[in-house]
Amino acid sequence: MKNSREIDEIIERYCFEELSPEELRIFEQWLESDPHLTASVNDFLSLKNAFENYRERLALRKKIERVHEEVEFDLFNTPTPLKVVKSSGSTKFLFGKERSYLSIAAAISIFILSAVSLSLWIFGNGASKNQNAYRELRREVEKIKKNQKEIIKGINADDVKGDLRQFTGTGFAITKDGYVLTSYHVVQDAKQIYISNETAGQFQAEVMYSDKSLDLAMLKVKEDSFPGFKEIPFSIKKSISDPGEKVFTLGFPREDLVFGDGSISSYTGFEGDTTAYQISIPVNPGNSGGPLFDNQGNLIGIISGKNESAEGASFAVKSKWINDYINSKNDDNNILMPSNKLLIGVDRATQIKRLKDIVFMVKVYN
Amino acid sequence: MNQVQPVAEIEILELLQAGDDKTLKVIYRQNYQTVVSFIINNGGTLQEAKDTYQETVIVFCEKLKQDGFELNCSIKTFLYSIGRRLWLKQLKRKSRFTTEELSESEDYLPIEEDKTDEREEQFYAMNQALEQLGEPCRSILKDFYINGHSMEEITQKFGYTNADNAKNQKYKCLKRLKKSFFEVFNNGVTTNEEF
Numbered sequence: 001m002k003n004s005r006e007i008d009e010i011i012e013r014y015c016f017e018e019l020s021p022e023e024l025r026i027f028e029q030w031l032e033s034d035p036h037l038t039a040s041v042n043d044f045l046s047l048k049n050a051f052e053n054y055r056e057r058l059a060l061r062k063k064i065e066r067v068h069e070e071v072e073f074d075l076f077n078t079p080t081p082l083k084v085v086k087s088s089g090s091t092k093f094l095f096g097k098e099r100s101y102l103s104i105a106a107a108i109s110i111f112i113l114s115a116v117s118l119s120l121w122i123f124g125n126g127a128s129k130n131q132n133a134y135r136e137l138r139r140e141v142e143k144i145k146k147n148q149k150e151i152i153k154g155i156n157a158d159d160v161k162g163d164l165r166q167f168t169g170t171g172f173a174i175t176k177d178g179y180v181l182t183s184y185h186v187v188q189d190a191k192q193i194y195i196s197n198e199t200a201g202q203f204q205a206e207v208m209y210s211d212k213s214l215d216l217a218m219l220k221v222k223e224d225s226f227p228g229f230k231e232i233p234f235s236i237k238k239s240i241s242d243p244g245e246k247v248f249t250l251g252f253p254r255e256d257l258v259f260g261d262g263s264i265s266s267y268t269g270f271e272g273d274t275t276a277y278q279i280s281i282p283v284n285p286g287n288s289g290g291p292l293f294d295n296q297g298n299l300i301g302i303i304s305g306k307n308e309s310a311e312g313a314s315f316a317v318k319s320k321w322i323n324d325y326i327n328s329k330n331d332d333n334n335i336l337m338p339s340n341k342l343l344i345g346v347d348r349a350t351q352i353k354r355l356k357d358i359v360f361m362v363k364v365y366n
Numbered sequence: 367m368n369q370v371q372p373v374a375e376i377e378i379l380e381l382l383q384a385g386d387d388k389t390l391k392v393i394y395r396q397n398y399q400t401v402v403s404f405i406i407n408n409g410g411t412l413q414e415a416k417d418t419y420q421e422t423v424i425v426f427c428e429k430l431k432q433d434g435f436e437l438n439c440s441i442k443t444f445l446y447s448i449g450r451r452l453w454l455k456q457l458k459r460k461s462r463f464t465t466e467e468l469s470e471s472e473d474y475l476p477i478e479e480d481k482t483d484e485r486e487e488q489f490y491a492m493n494q495a496l497e498q499l500g501e502p503c504r505s506i507l508k509d510f511y512i513n514g515h516s517m518e519e520i521t522q523k524f525g526y527t528n529a530d531n532a533k534n535q536k537y538k539c540l541k542r543l544k545k546s547f548f549e550v551f552n553n554g555v556t557t558n559e560e561f
Contacts, residue, residue, distance in 0.1 A: 005537050047544055050551075051511040053485050054492040057424070058512075064394075064423050067387070068416070071395045224505070225513065 008044075011037075015044050058225075066202050069194070073166055073363070166365050170251040170290035170303070171195055171219060173229040173358040174236075174326070175336050178203075178221035181322065182289030182362050183304055184210050187217045195219065195360035197257065200229065205362075209329045214275060215304045215317060216325055217289075218335075219362075230357040233342035234291075236326075237298040237319045241277070243267065249281055249303055249316075250352065251290030252361035259352060260287070262312075269315040270307060276315045277301055283314045289362060292316045297343020297351045375441060383430050394423055397442055400472060401449035407469040410453065418456065422449040428482050439475055447474040491551035498546050503539035510536060 013019050014027055031037055169186030173179065180195055187193055187207055196202035203221045210217035241247075241264055248261035262280035269276025279292065283306055292301035301316030326335055343351045381389040401422055405415035425448050429435060437444060450468075496504050502524055509515040509523070517529050517536075526532040 005534070008537060008540075009533075043544065043548070047547060048511075050488045050492045050547065053488050055512045057428075057485070057489045060424050060427055061420075063387070063390075064420050064427075067391050067394045067423075068420055070391060071398065074395065225508065227513070 007037075007040075011041055011044050014041065015048055062201075066196075069202075069363075166363060168252060168286050168364070169288040169362045170286065171360050171362040172250075172289075172291045172355075173232060173360070174338050176228045176230070176232060177336075178205075178226055178229065179208070179335055180205060180219040180221070180360065180362075181291075181302060182217050182219060183302060183317075184212050184215045184217045185304075186289045186362055187219065187364055189366045190364040192365040193219060194363045195221070196363065197356070197360045199357045200360070211325060214321055214325060216302065216322060218326070218329065231340065231342070232338035232358060233340050233351075233354040234293065234297050234299050235339045235341060236323050236337060237294065237300045238323050240267070240318065240320060241294060241300050246295050247279055247281065247292055247300065248348070249283070249287065249290045249292050250355055250359045251283070251287035251303065252359075253284035253286035255361075257356055257359060258287075261348075262314075265313070269317075270305070273315070275321045276304060276317050279314050279316055280312050281314050282312055286361075287314075291355075291359065292319075293343070293351070293355075296345075297355075299338075375437075378441065379430065379437060382427070383435075390423075390427075393441060393445075397445045400442060400446055404446065404450060404469075404471060405453050407471075408453065409457065414456075418449060418453050421452055425452065425482055425486070428485065429480075432481060443473055443475060446472045447477050450474050451477045487551060491547050494550045495543050495547040499539065499543055502535070503542065506532075506536050507539050507543055 010019070010023075010027060014024070019027060031041070167186065169182055171180045171182035171186070174181050187210070190207065193205045193207070194202055195205050203223050203226060205219040206222050208218045208220045243264050243266055245264045246261065247264055248259065250257055250259055252258070260281045260283065262282075264277050265280050266278035268274055269278055277292075277300075279301075281292075281303075283290075283303055287303050288305065290303040291299055292303055294300050298319075299322075300319045302322060303314065303316050305315050307313040307315070323337075326337065329335070330337075342354055346354075378389055378393065382393065398419060401419045402412070402415040405418055406412060410418065422445060426445055429448075439447075450470075496508065499507070506520055506524060509520055510517070515523075517532060520526075520536070521529045521532040524532065524535075526535065
């Protein structure tokens with residue numbers, strides 16, 4: 001006689017159609033003579049069905065959540081919401097009469113803020129890298145931000161908060177198990193962070209470590225069912241690269257991945273900052289946090305910002321500092337430094353093909 | 367602004383049935399306000415309204431996939447009707463239901479019970495059962511039955527000395543899951559019938 005574990009295993013294999021013809025014959029005979037067994041089989045079948053249903057629904061839910069976020073993002077980032085708010089008919093339903101004019105004011109100021117900040121936020125960090133051009137613009141953003149806060153307070157903080165501000169930047173995976181690097185100023189003050197790209201999908205992430213002065217942040221995917229990233233194809237270069245060397249980056253200045261290339265122009269970054277290079281890649285808001293590679297596909301930096309008053313002068317934090325930074329956070333060796341050479345000796349298109357799975361748009365809500 | 371041309375609706379449905387994400391996004395956006403407003407006007411918070419709307423679209427997508435699905439009204443009316451029904455259900459669950467008349471902004475169809483409801487109960491029961499389970503059981507079962515990992519992978523991932531140990535653990539976990547799943551599932555169905 002078999003014990004209950006063995007019986008359950010046979011039932012399971014029967015339901016998954018894994019029994020051999022011989023086993024199946026015996027099992028079916030057994031089924032006919034034992035009504036309890038039939039009941040157990042039916043139980044397992046409904047459980048199996050429930051598992052399948054659960055998987056499908058979870059996938060659907062994820063998809064809808066993504067759509068939801070994109071729609072909220074669109075509603076916030078395009079001028080349409082203003083129209084919607086003005087033609088108050090439907091919006092009155094939403095906020096009630098007494099609040100509707102405040103929401104118009106909020107929406108307008110938020111819209112202005114988003115327009116201004118979208119063009120400037122790349123310098124969000126700024127503080128230690130002050131320069132007149134930066135500072136003035138920065139102040140303007142601060143002012144609007146403050147006004148906006150006050151207006152929101154005037155409405156009902158509970159209802160409106162959390163949906164209003166979204167910034168985006170770029171980030172890239174450095175380990176298969178979910179560590180992602182980006183710029184500090186991209187995730188600064190973030191309440192919620194999502195990373196996404198076309199092939200991998202979307203994941204929620206949290207800041208594990210960050211360093212304001214280096215403008216670096218390390219994120220980690222925090223999702224139970226996270227399947228892991230694809231193989232990280234590159235290595236981190238530990239030495240300094242020289243001016244004249246050809247470099248390229250991938251980033252999300254818009255919804256899709258954009259490639260940009262140029263050369264290293266200088267050993268130092270903004271105002272002689274020795275932790276950064278100056279590079280001649282035209283970058284845009286959204287490129288922040290993107291990886292910078294040399295011809296062989298070694299990671300040599302992270303895009304951090306650009307000089308507003310000089311054309312074609314962008315900056316990237318040097319990989320040496322990135323490497324030191326990761327090492328300093330890696331006491332218990334949780335982070336396996338990428339050391340693959342899948343990008344060496346192949347053409348640019350192939351390099352990008354191998355990289356695009358692990359470069360992400362970083363979406364930040366704060 | 368939300369008016370969808372009836373001529374195009376069949377095409378839209380076909381695109382949705384084929385799983386076209388762009389169309390889904392458009393539909394999602396177009397009907398957002400209507401359903402969310404209905405819920406807020408009938409005692410929901412903004413957050414509840416958004417959650418229910420997401421659920422509404424999930425049900426909508428599931429209904430679309432059912433064999434012999436046929437739509438006899440506009441997508442907007444259909445979504446409104448589903449959202450309305452889900453919200454009423456939720457109100458009942460919370461016993462917040464009052465005799466006050468609902469504030470309606472659209473016509474709606476009575477939505478009949480069908481397979482989608484059973485799937486919903488099933489999902490809810492499975493979710494509850496998995497939640498109650500605790501680790502490592504939850505991850506082992508999820509990995510095996512939902513994510514389709516092999517026993518070898520699970521043995522390695524959870525650090526069991528051999529596959530038989532892992533199998534034994536999985537067996538014990540499944541037994542517990544089965545018990546709580548049927549508890550919730552059967553209960554869930556009876557509570558529903560009471561309404």
